[in-house]
Amino acid sequence: MEKFKVKKVQSSKRKNAVLDLARVVYNAAEDTKAVNPVVIDLRKKTSYADYLLICSGTSDRQVQAIADNIEEAVKKKFKRRSIGLEGYQQGTWVLLDFGDVVCHIFLDEARDFYQLENLWHDAKRVRF
16 A cells, blocks of 8 residues: 655745734834844744744833734734733743744743743744
8 A cells, every 4th residue: 555645735825924924923022122033934843833933021011012012913914813822921931822823922031041042943033
């Protein structure tokens, strides 16, 4: 019996929509003065998301404000909300999950401690 390989095929329209989502998330983080926002292309690295945003804030209130602004920008542009939100009340590390794009918003000290960027050191960085 012959085995067939199943290849994940994305239409160019879907690719563009996901990249647009990543861009909106990045711009919303920058608009709220996020510290060192980085978008990482995970398409060839993992199946759980296409892009990952990592950024930080200097206070728990700023971390929450960044998360709020990202949530609002995505709602306004794409008429959708995150499918997951974790850590908002503490404001140390907020995770926003939009399916194809996942956002990690850290307090500066938490970002330095966890160093998520190092987990994906070999993944391509996206520049907007």
